[in-house]
Amino acid sequence: MDPRFLGIPELTDVPSVAVVVDVMRAYTVAAWAFAQGAEKIVLAESLDDARSLKARHPDWVTLKDGPPSPGFDAVNSPALLRSTDLTGRTVVQKTTAGTVGALAVKDASLVLCASFVVAEATARVVRTRASDDVTFVITGEEGRAEEDLACAHYIARRITEPSTDPTDYLERAANSAAAAELSQGVREGSHPDDVPLCLELDRFPFAMRATQEDTLMILRPYT
Numbered sequence: 001m002d003p004r005f006l007g008i009p010e011l012t013d014v015p016s017v018a019v020v021v022d023v024m025r026a027y028t029v030a031a032w033a034f035a036q037g038a039e040k041i042v043l044a045e046s047l048d049d050a051r052s053l054k055a056r057h058p059d060w061v062t063l064k065d066g067p068p069s070p071g072f073d074a075v076n077s078p079a080l081l082r083s084t085d086l087t088g089r090t091v092v093q094k095t096t097a098g099t100v101g102a103l104a105v106k107d108a109s110l111v112l113c114a115s116f117v118v119a120e121a122t123a124r125v126v127r128t129r130a131s132d133d134v135t136f137v138i139t140g141e142e143g144r145a146e147e148d149l150a151c152a153h154y155i156a157r158r159i160t161e162p163s164t165d166p167t168d169y170l171e172r173a174a175n176s177a178a179a180a181e182l183s184q185g186v187r188e189g190s191h192p193d194d195v196p197l198c199l200e201l202d203r204f205p206f207a208m209r210a211t212q213e214d215t216l217m218i219l220r221p222y223t
């Protein structure tokens with residue numbers, strides 16, 4: 001396997017297998033939503049799309065990054081979401097980086113959304129697929145977000161070397177600009193436990209696969 005690591009602006013072709021990485025915080029939050037019972041997550045194209053989905057489906061749970069906002073039920077924080085019962089619910093998620101990255105590769109034959117909390121499960125799916133054409137989408141900072149690069153490098157290595165030591169990769173993420181912003185409360189809609197929760201390696205046993213269903217991009221747990 002010869003993986004590519006590309007930022008969203010660098011995606012010029014349709015990858016075969018795409019692993020979309022957002023450690024802080026979209027795909028840590030998504031994993032927590034499934035752990036809290038959510039049935040599926042709609043990855044919304046825009047804030048307006050999220051609001052109109054909510055208008056058509058009042059029981060759906062809308063979630064966005066940034067501060068609490070009218071029309072949205074939750075913020076993009078794993079710590080704030082972990083006590084919410086989402087049993088059987090549909091979540092609509094719109095964030096600055098993570099959801100945009102998945103929508104940018106929606107025509108790939110396999111789209112996995114990943115973070116450290118689902119690292120081994122994600123690596124296992126790609127390993128089983130045995131594809132040479134694997135593109136990691138580094139969603140943050142136009143492909144330069146250190147927490148996303150560290151997680152992508154770790155998953156890529158773990159695909160072929162399951163016993164890879166995670167220590168250095170987790171340390172890179174812990175020292176990233178995003179971790180500093182979250183720890184210092186610079187990012188609105190956050191909680192002091194967000195960074196530790198984003199660094200919990202293999203917290204969950206499932207991967208997360210996004211597929212197109214009708215006109216929507218839907219994320220579901222995948223094993």
Ligand SMILES: O=C(O)[C@H](CS(=O)(=O)O)OP(=O)(O)O
Pocket residue numbers: 022024025026027065066076095096097098099140187
């Ligand atoms: O909610 C987050 O941490 C970020 C916000 S931003 O990219 O720093 O503006 O969104 P995400 O898409 O989860 O990276």
Ligand SMILES: [Mg+2]
Pocket residue numbers: 022023024025026097098139140178
């Ligand atoms: Mg991010």
